[in-house]
Amino acid sequence: MQHRIAVFLVVFVCLTAIFSSVTFYIISPKPEQPFMGFGVFSQQGLQGYVPSNMTITPPQTFDWNLTVTNRTSKEQFIMVIVRIGNSTTSSPNVTSPAPTPSELGKMERFVSDGETSNIDFTWTIESTNRTGDLVFVNLQINGQSVSSAPVGAVSGSNFRLIFELWTFDLDSGSFQYGYPGEISQVGTWLQVWFSVSG
Amino acid sequence: MRMLRLQFPAALAWFLIASAVLSSVTHPASAQSTQITVAKQDLIQAFESIRTAEQQGASNTDLLPLSGQLNTALQYEESAEILSQQGNASAAEAYAVQSINLSTQVTVRAEALGIQAENSSSYQTVLAYSIAVALALLSTVVVLEANGIMRIARRRRLLKAVIDYGKREDAT
Helix, strand or coil, rough: CHHHHEEEHHHHHHHHHHHHHHHHHHHCCCCCCCCEEEEEEEEEEECCCCCCCECCCCCCEEEEEEEEEEEEHHHEEEEEEEEEECCCCCCCCCCCCCCCHHHHEEEEEEEECCEEEEEEEEEEEEEEEEEECCEEEEEEEEEEEEEECCEEEEECCEEEEEEEEEEECCCEEEEEEECCCCCCCCEEEEEEEEECCC | CCCHHHHHHHHHHHHHHHHHHHHHHHHHHHHHHHHHHHHHHHHHHHHHHHHHHHHEEEEEEHHHHHHHHHHHHHHHHHHHHHHCCCHHHHHHHHHHHHHHHHHHHHHHHHHHHHHHHHHHHHHHHHHHHHHHHHHHHHHHHHHHHHHHHHHHHHHHHHHHCCCCCCCCCCCE
């Protein structure tokens, strides 16, 4: 009788371990690689992917859309910083944002996990100022007037609009460049080239 | 000494008048900036509570409307900031208060969803493991008592079987 009980217990413990492992596997959340997508779109089509492809004669207005897709399995509080640069401005990279003096504006949004947020980006080049060979532009971004100064471009050619994605970090209580990746922050940025004539 | 006695009430009166004037000038601005600061803090708090609710297992479908509400609160806060810069203190304060109310609603709802999700998640985990143990028990019985079960089944089949004594067919 004792032998039967011992065998019963051994088999029961083994089967419990097997069934519990299967249950753990089924109910555990599947691992996912976190990422955030960032895009800029225009109904008229974007032509500024490469330099010298888009020439603007002021005053001219553009209605663009910035899209931010969140696949980080977490709600994100994002900020898009818009900067202006020229052909010699140092670009952002995967770890560092662009230098600060070129900031034109910022937009903030809360984006749920799995959601793609559309942010309207309406910008107008109102006029230009020429100082010697350098051309500076006066812009309006989402209704706010700003100037490209101190960033100018020789003969008004090869300006860049740089868009950087920042996310709010609750631990530090501030926005950090990029989004939280598996190991560290992953810097994400876009740029659109344009030249100004007239 | 008499001069001093006369100067003291005069100085006090001047001090009180000056403080009253200064406080009336600075009070609205400080109150307004305080409301905007509170609105910003409440937005972050609401964001934090959504994050906590996510960790507690609240579903995306439940949290999506809260994110929308939080974006509206953010718009109110941004409007308050713009109006404050333009010097429209009362409108700025009204927007800041709207933002605070909305953020508070989001915080309360997110906390409730988080607690609800946590309870539901614990119940589901307990249920899943209970089913696993029950299946293990059933399987053990089936494995160890397979022979006995088959014997009983065979016996039942035999008991149910109709005894055929054979037909005697008379030749006609």
